[in-house]
Amino acid sequence: MPGDRPAGRPTLPPVRLHPDAELARDALGTPLLARAVRLARWAGPETRVGAGGELVDEQLPAAAEALGLTADEDGAAYASEAWRIAVDTGLVNVVDPEDDATGHGTGHGTVTTGDHLRLVTGGSPKDVLALWQDAFDAVFADAIAPVLDDLAHVIGEGGEIDFEALDWDPESEAEFLDGVLGNLYLLTVSESGAGEEQIPLPALAASMIVPDDIREPTDAVLEQVSDAMMRLDDQFRLLEPIGLVEYRPVDEALMAEEGTESAPSLSAAEEEDVSRYGMVRLTPLGLYGIRARMLEGGVVAPAVGDLADKDAKALLDGVSHYPDRSARAETAQWLALRETSAAARDLLAAARGTDPGAPLRRLHCQQALALAGAEAEPAVRDVLDDRELGGLARVWLAEGGSADVPAPPESMIFWLAVDTIAAQLDAEGDLEELQDLVEGLVGQHSGFFEEAWRVDHPAAADVLEAMGRLHRDKKTAKDARKAAFKARSRPGS
Structure with a gap:
């Protein structure tokens, strides 16, 4: 998060938020929440879920079709993601796995309509924004989760994932992404900052990696920035469908040009089109969401209008x-x-x-x-x-x-x-x-x-x-x- 200021002064400049009603409309129009709502309305007594609340594989093609997507692997992935948001936000409730007549569990659960589904049409703008905030928090948790490309070395006895073997620290991962979003927020609300301009992903990654007193980063530091940039590329791809950011991903041709699947080198970034390295901008809804998250964390983040009812x-x-x-x-x-x-x-x-x-x-x-x-x-x-x-x-x-x-x-x-x-x-x-x-x-x-x-x-x-x-x-x-x-x-x- 941005650095401390003297006591009594705001940590951040005040943000000018859009009206709640406008933000609520934006929230309901985000691809991920809109799909979650559609699946919550589609679900019924015959919908089957696994022990973790996830849709069973046999249900995914029908769920994808309900979303207007093809019933292939991509459609199933979108449906699965939207279903998890529906569960996490209370749009649907998962009922414990049923017992059959013999008393043995079937391993499958069923779902009922969640109390929060009525808020989509009958709630206030604040209700809708609270629902969206829950969805954002769920996506944030997904964004900081470890990348499980190769599970072989982290599967322990009993088939469970050994998180210690992943070398994954959820607190530090959350702190890093919060810091990145805090810097992006500061650049957006600052009177001399980026405003409506998109921020190059390398600059955002460097703001978290490169110390302020270093004039010329070493190759080792640049490599850290490259690795952070590629991690952020994955994270912003997840955060865009919930409406937090507008994001132009890293050009995959960069890796092909360098003949590697790892992070592209930043040495030539200033000499060519920097947009190929990723560009990001907070949406008005993103400003609202990050501010709410910072306020919950105790950060002083004022908004224009906070003083309207004061003396x-x-x-x-x-x-x-x-x-x-x-x-x-x-x-x-x-x-x-x-x-x-x-x-x-x-x-x-x-x-x-x-x-x-x-x-x-x-x-x-x-x-x-x-x-x-x-x-x-x-x-x-x-x-x-x-x-x-x-x-x-x-x-x-x-x-x-x-x-x-x-x-x-x-x-x-x-x-x-x-x-x-x-x-x-x-x-x-x-x-x-x-x-x-x-x-x-x-x-x-x-x-x-x-x-x-x-x-x-x-x-x-x-x-x-x-x-x-x-x-x-x-x-x-x-x-x-x-x-x-x-x-x-x-x-x-």
Whole structure:
């Protein structure tokens, strides 16, 4: 999974999910779940299953035909796979093997309609998505299962599989695939990430194998990436029919060209069409499913709309470290549920404070008021004389073209300057933009530092110290550090 962030900040950027009703339609339209539903409706009292709940071989041709597939080996495989999903999701219930009249087991069981089948047409979108999530979990378990190409060396006494001989660790396999899906999720939701673009499979495999501090991977590392890539190729082929991903598999001709059945070499990947090595993209349903899986695992994975029913302070604190586009979308949803004038007053009240998060709350309050529009003006004018909000109010009114904006007192100008830089420092934005802001503020006011160290703002000393690090003029940077020392030496600091 993506790395940790400082406490209190989301691990991942917020995802913009499609509406539940749309996702539920997508879920019911996925090939694997749709086939499972059809088989659940096809099954009846005469349907026979083995001791493990699987369809007996004699039933597979009829099951394939019920799905509109040919009754050959491929059709039987698709039918068997869909039946397992029907059982795992509760679309059908397996009844214990029957006893014949003599009391000896026949070895065959029967099935009845499962309670979950009615959810397909009578359940809510959330019900349908929960059903799909169960199907995804079942496919995930299949995807991390060992590949049993040669069973001879792993069959123990009694004909049972010796899993220790497989050298298979289910926990590490699950952790690896979860990590891959987590990286794919991060690339999809990141504002600067892939978005709608497909991700090359070698890059995704490398994100799990190649350490960040290695500039040129060794041949041994590249071989590990190749092996991981081929394992992922198998796994994504399984995950595509459940609607998690759109996947273009590895071109099988690559192995033929290299005269081997093993993983293709990556040495030429950058010199030819990388799509031949596999391309993958998460679907909207996949975003939903992976997020649900991460939430269950304790990962902080916010979604746009999570804060819509929260109060103004929760909104401003919550969007403090969202990307700009997500913060605007979250704020717009919050405002849409409220009367504008009252919402503006709540936002301004929530923006007050001397705690470390207050400057960034005020910055996001100003941005939220910009989305609120002209109806917020009465509430904004009410705080013109407020020590903490008066500068913000004047900036908002001026940017909106309002008339009769009173000139701020000099103390408010410097207080707002310190507050603005404190907010930008906490936001951890672009360094060059922050340097431009610092140099612009200093350039607008002669004797800036002589006044700034006197500002009664809790972040004044830290801001001045940061300005000393950021300003590109050495003399001005030195003046900032001197001012920071004075601010820390001020009585009461």
